[in-house]
Amino acid sequence: MAKITFVTFDGVRIEADAENGSTVMESAIRNAVPGIDAECGGACACATCHVYVDDAWQEVTGEPEAMEEDMLDFAYDVRPSSRLSCQIRVSDELDGLVVHVPERQA
Numbered sequence: 001m002a003k004i005t006f007v008t009f010d011g012v013r014i015e016a017d018a019e020n021g022s023t024v025m026e027s028a029i030r031n032a033v034p035g036i037d038a039e040c041g042g043a044c045a046c047a048t049c050h051v052y053v054d055d056a057w058q059e060v061t062g063e064p065e066a067m068e069e070d071m072l073d074f075a076y077d078v079r080p081s082s083r084l085s086c087q088i089r090v091s092d093e094l095d096g097l098v099v100h101v102p103e104r105q106a
């Protein structure tokens with residue numbers, strides 16, 4: 001179990017509990033975080049679950065894999081901290097994770 005904080009583009013902080021083995025995207029959808037669309041349902045095929053991982057957490061969440069990297073090309077305003085939240089798997093290590101929601105999805 002991990003507590004994840006989503007910070008919306010407007011600066012609203014939404015705290016969510018996430019089960020180990022689920023994804024950060026699933027936690028966002030369950031908690032109705034605005035700005036996370038997740039149109040493909042987590043198949044790494046839409047890039048509408050794009051988030052920015054907070055600086056302090058980038059080492060823990062790691063780098064995107066090749067398929068995610070390719071799909072990120074379709075996201076809006078991609079930065080070095082960009083990840084697709086459906087590709088971040090929740091574990092105890094991620095307890096306290098902070099991610100920022102972009103201004104809009106692609």
Ligand code: FES
Binds near residue numbers: 040042043045046086
């Ligand atoms: S939900 Fe479609 S790429 Fe993440």
